[in-house]
Amino acid sequence: MDDVKTAVRAAASQLAGVSDTPRLDAELLMAHALGVERDRLLLDPSRFAVPMEFDALVARRLAHEPVAYIVGYRDFWTVRLRVGPGVLIPRPDSETLIEAAVEHFAARAPRTILDLGTGPGTLLLAALAEWPGASGIGVDASEDALGYARGxxxxxxxxxxxxFRAGDWGAGIDGRFDLILCNPPYIGDTEELMPDVAGHEPAAALFAGPDGLDAYRRIVPDLPRLLAPGGAAILEIGATQPISVTALARAAGFSVDSRRDLGGHDRALILTR
Incomplete structure (x- = not known):
């Protein structure tokens, strides 16, 4: 019987050249191959034998395929989201937006939520899990992403x-929302990305013009008509963009606050009126 701990350790060593989290990747791939949760694998690895398909999964990761695509899901906030080719993979940094929303609505829960650029439903479903009395709409231009979101x-x-509806940001959306969440593309067209991202995730969900601000220039001016009194619009931004996006928001009549992610980078802008 092959030793699971040894196999995971060997895989992590192989993956060190292609991943910032090689041990975690190896553990997730092993758990997926075994059909169990990672915590169960770590609790008692000796009860399992290395499955035949494990080496094939490691080979896919060595070819820079994202772990989330290989295992078919990504955990985000308190929910598990199915993901696959054609959809942006949720990032831990984006949880900063939910944290900011929870803080803003500490005294009262939002009733209506709008998620612009919802992808696989990431921010909307995380927010609905937080506030069981709320309902919301997720908008995305990608039918692939909307299929995952509905599922x-x-x-x-x-x-x-x-x-969920296909759309062009807020265009055609009626009514006002207590909470608007948005993680738009914000990478400059000439910026280089890791092979995992550049070779697999959808470019339309990543790139936004020469300076990465094209999406904000379209979204922010439309937010005043969509945001309910006392509400908040919370936008994800790139680490170099707080000044530029703040200027756009103030020009639209908003007060702006920011929150940093676990890496210490400005990640969420909270827009209020």
């Missing part, structure tokens, strides 16, 4: 509270 809402028991 995730169904799997999480939120299909009755989450609606």
């Amino acid at each position: 995730n809402a169904e799997a999480l028991g939120m299909a009755g509270r989450a609606r």
Whole structure:
């Protein structure tokens, strides 16, 4: 019987050249191959034998395929989201937006939520999990992403509270929302990305013109008509963009605050009126 701990250690050593988290990647791939959760694998690895498909999974990761695509999901905030080719993979940094929303709505829960650029439903479904009395709309230009979003809402028991529609940011959206969440593309067209991202994730969800600000220039001026009194619009930004996006927001009549991610970078701008 092959030793799972030894196999994971060997895989982590191989993956060190392609991943910033080689041990975690190896553990997730092993757990996926075994059909168990990672915590169960770590609790008692000696009870398992190395499955035949493990080496093939490691080979896919060595070719820079994202772990989330290989295992078919990514955990985000308190929810598990199915993901795959054609959809942006949720990042831990984006949880900063949910943290900021929880802080803003500490005294009262939002009732209506709008997620612009929802991807696989990431921010909307995380927010709906936080506030069971809320409902919301997720908008995305990608039908692939919307297919994942609808499936995730169904799997999480939120299909009755989450609606998804194809759209161009806020265009065609009526009504006002207590909470608007948005993680738009914000990478400059000439910026270099890691091979995992550049070779697999959808460019339309990543790049936004020469300076990475094209999406904000379209989204921010439309937010005043969409935001309900006392509400907040919370935008994800790149680490170099707080000054530029803050200027756009103030020009649209907003007061602006910011929150930093775990790496100490400005990540979320909170827009209020």
